[in-house]
Amino acid sequence: MKKTLNIVKVGGSVVENDESLNTLLGAFCSIKGNKILVTGGGKIATSLAAELGIPSVMIEGRRITDEPMLRIVTMVYAGLVSKYVVAELQAKGVNAIGLCGADMNIINCVKRPVGRIDYGFVGDVKNVNATALRTLIDAGAVPVLCPITHDGLGQLLNTNADTIASSIASALAADYDVTLTYCFEKNGVLLDPDDPTSVIREMRKADFERYRDEEIVSGGMIPKLENAFNAIEAGVNKVVITNAQNLGTDSGTECL
Amino acid sequence: MKKTLNIVKVGGSVVENDESLNTLLGAFCSIKGNKILVTGGGKIATSLAAELGIPSVMIEGRRITDEPMLRIVTMVYAGLVSKYVVAELQAKGVNAIGLCGADMNIINCVKRPVGRIDYGFVGDVKNVNATALRTLIDAGAVPVLCPITHDGLGQLLNTNADTIASSIASALAADYDVTLTYCFEKNGVLLDPDDPTSVIREMRKADFERYRDEEIVSGGMIPKLENAFNAIEAGVNKVVITNAQNLGTDSGTECL
Secondary structure, eight states: OOEEEEEEEEOGGGTTOHHHHHHHHHHHHHOOSEEEEEEOOHHHHHHHHHHTTOOOOEETTEEOBOHHHHHHHIIIIIIIIHHHHHHHHHHTTOOEEEEOTTGGGOEEEEEOOOSSSOOBSBEEEEEEOHHHHHHHHHTTOEEEEOSEEEOSSSOEEEOOHHHHHHHHHHHHTTTEEEEEEEEESSSSSBSSTTOTTOBOOEEOHHHHHHHHHTTSSOTTHHHHHHHHHHHHHTTOSEEEEEEGGGTTSSOSEEEO | OOEEEEEEEEOGGGTTOHHHHHHHHHHHHHOOSEEEEEEOOHHHHHHHHHHTTOOOOEETTEEOBOHHHHHHHIIIIIIIIHHHHHHHHHHTTOOEEEEOTTGGGOEEEEEOOOSSSOOBSBEEEEEEOHHHHHHHHHTTOEEEEOSEEEOSSSOEEEOOHHHHHHHHHHHHTTTEEEEEEEEESSSSSBSSTTOTTOBOOEEOHHHHHHHHHTTSSOTTHHHHHHHHHHHHHTTOSEEEEEEGGGTTSSOSEEEO
């Protein structure tokens, strides 16, 4: 029987607020067995960029990452957020290790080709080094991954944190019984965005495609669900999209 | 017979300049066997702080680290510099992993007590987790350590990079035949600061104390040499202070 592995991605406004982040970290600590945390932090990056007079340009929910912006996201994601989270987890008795995709070549990406849009230094995942992650997990460490990756040729890249969570979940599905949980500030995928109780409890890929065509799910929820179903198709046991406050409880949307 | 371990600390203006840094990284890659890199980056932190309107206060060569400055150094040391170096080393075929002292609880510090001077969030090394470093080295990884540590209670701290290099060298001296090399922009400890050829080739602790009393060595060189002799006393095989361009050659000052 395979060992379990819980991969939790936390993003949205949860990371920006010390109280909500610490609640989430407390719940993460309570998860038994092997685990990995994936953190975002886009709003902190936007705010630091503004302080430095660098405009944040978002297209379809994705950040355009020119060189000054790459410096900002590297500092915020791999430095400020990652190490704050690691220090908090260590204080709570979890043997966290904060990593980006360049560390031990954990996530190798290819710079997104310039098409209709030039995203700049944005990386699409090419390969996950499952062996390196297994080595760290076997050593009793809890990887905390941030959305900075590299191309293996010396270039750091900015990669969507939801995609990172989905990619590592998929790469580790052969070795572990993986549950992937996307935590954010909403209760799950909502039928009515204005009604927090209208959580869709279960969703299959065909449901998603229908909801998307009917524009019941839209915006940033579409790539999140695409990542969720990519993971399911790659053999991940279970993907849950839920409120960060509800991590560890049986709530939110389960993708099957 | 113990395996060799080379610990290289690079600081000063070497880190700020892409060309000198890349030369140093090339020489670091050529070192055979187990190795660890310790990076500084103070001048980049000073420059980012200035851009954000935060003054850098230095007393006796040590940075006063209030909360805004702690954010800056965490972003610059653990994010920008660490991950840039890791991506470059990975491109050169070295399996680098960028870490701060909070990661796997590698360096546990105590916040420096407020005395004559309040250094703020500055940490003095209490304990090095040699087991964690050995685990990573045994897994074929090359740790790249930055001068951010923690107190184990959730507080990140700023710790002098020379001290980090000396502390980890000392902690690993029981397991490895350790050589510690301090790389900076000068050729070594100079008898005459205006004459780059006046390198003191060998120095014992008694020599250091005499040079210090005669003010031949002064300023930042004093704590660097104190760190060097602390390492020697803890069983480190050899400590070399040399120009970053000369890493791997038989030059600079050797502390015995």
